[in-house]
Amino acid sequence: MRIAIMGSGGVGGYVGAWLQQAGQDVHFIARGAHLAALRSEGLRIEHPQLPLQLPPVQASDDPAAIGPVDLVIFAVKLFDTEAAARQMAPLVGPETRVLTLQNGIDSVAMIRAQLGPAAQVRGGVIYVSAVIERPGVIRSPGGLHSIVADSAQGDPVMAALQQAAADLPGLEIKLSEHADLxxxxxxxxxxxxxxxxxxxxxxxxxxxxxxxxxxxxxxxxxxxxxxxxxxxxxxxxxxxxxxxxxxxxxxxxxxxxxxxxxxxxxxxxxxxxxxxxxxxxxxxxxxxxxxxxxxxxxxxxxxxxxxxxx
Missing domain, CATH: 1.10.1040.10 (N-(1-d-carboxylethyl)-l-norvaline Dehydrogenase; domain 2)
Incomplete structure (x- = not known):
């Protein structure tokens, strides 16, 4: 799958790193020193049991340079939701799914308000502790590392995402028919x-x-x-x-x-x-x-x- 990580901080960087490790075509949206480090030095996950080092990765601050993808993992801070949703519009085609892993209970509605009612926005949650330790480096203390996402009644893109993580030691993805709960x-x-x-x-x-x-x-x-x-x-x-x-x-x-x-x-x-x-x-x-x-x-x-x- 062609996947864009909108918000490549702690959570987004962690998820994107493991999906790339699984062989997916991952594009990281980042900025500043973090973007420069991703391009020049790669992405590193510091983890007590499951460290991961990727070579220089595909990273950009311009979603238009990437174009439509199969899936956007939306992981920006909640106060950046509206601006980031507008910025990611070039990533979203008619068949694109947007999976939000943001905190809170309002994310799906906030994103759909910016992209329009036809946007295929899926709700989800992630259980992982991860922060940017320094540019290009994500630190996680360990513990849980799982995503639970809306199955959307058998959505094939969501099913493909689950399958992509099937053998990953550092990321587990489950689908649920009761995403609201x-x-x-x-x-x-x-x-x-x-x-x-x-x-x-x-x-x-x-x-x-x-x-x-x-x-x-x-x-x-x-x-x-x-x-x-x-x-x-x-x-x-x-x-x-x-x-x-x-x-x-x-x-x-x-x-x-x-x-x-x-x-x-x-x-x-x-x-x-x-x-x-x-x-x-x-x-x-x-x-x-x-x-x-x-x-x-x-x-x-x-x-x-x-x-x-x-």
Whole structure:
């Protein structure tokens, strides 16, 4: 398959690297020093069990130079969604599928609003921790490395994507007929982990090891589930306990990309995670004190590190 990675940061770079390792024709959309490194030195995945080194890869900052592809993996930060969706228009032909692996619960609608109602946009989630360590280098602490994507009632392109990753040690792809539920389940996990690790400035090992911090994490999980129920999303009974067990099994060194972004002074996806829970809670009349505390405690950093006081 001819695949474009729209957003070749931590997640996009990780997925694209493994798909290229599987023999797919992968084109990375990147910019700046990261783009230069991809072109000159290749792409490297630093991983404790599954390191990967690719030679110089096909990379560009101009989607028009690539043209229509079979599949776009859309992995930009949520605050860049609208601009990136417009920019990728030259990649999207009548038979192109766009698979969004973004965080949150709004991605499919946001992309389709830019590309038009005929666009074949598929929702999906990815479970992997990966960030740009330096230009051309993606760092992952290990743990989960799986994608769950919309099967779209047997869409052949989605089936081909699943088959492409069938023998990969570093990437597993599953298809689901209930992508909306999968996206909400990921949102419950991600909003809690991102909120706790970022507000508390701590990694999961420390949070899971302290009873008060773990209680805060559970409160974040419970609030998102309550919101889903209020919106009529049929999440299964017992999900909160499953989520806490899953988080408890994650690598102790793991933290969210939002926590990394806060430390680096970058923009945060806050408005689409705890901020989204906070706003939906107000809209639906569902109390969300923990997520509201995360949102209000970080809102001054939402657009990057605030200017130094006068």
């Amino acid at each position: 999968v996206i909400w389940e990921k949102f419950v996990v991600l909003a809690a982990v991102s909120g706790a690790t970022t507000l508390l400035r701590a990694r999961l090992g420390a949070i899971n090891g302290h009873p008060e911090a773990r209680a805060f994490l559970r409160q974040l999980v419970d609030e998102s589930i309550a919101l889903a129920q209020a919106r009529g999303v049929g999440l299964r009974a017992g999900l909160a306990d499953e989520v806490m067990a899953r988080i408890g099994g994650m690598p102790p060194a793991m933290r969210s990309s939002m926590s990394e972004d806060l430390e680096r002074g970058n923009r945060l996806e806050l408005g689409w995670l705890s901020g989204r829970v906070h706003a939906l809670g107000l809209e639906l009349g569902v109390p969300t004190p923990a997520h509201s505390a995360v949102y209000r405690g970080l809102v001054l950093y939402e657009n990057g590190a605030p200017a130094a006081p006068l």
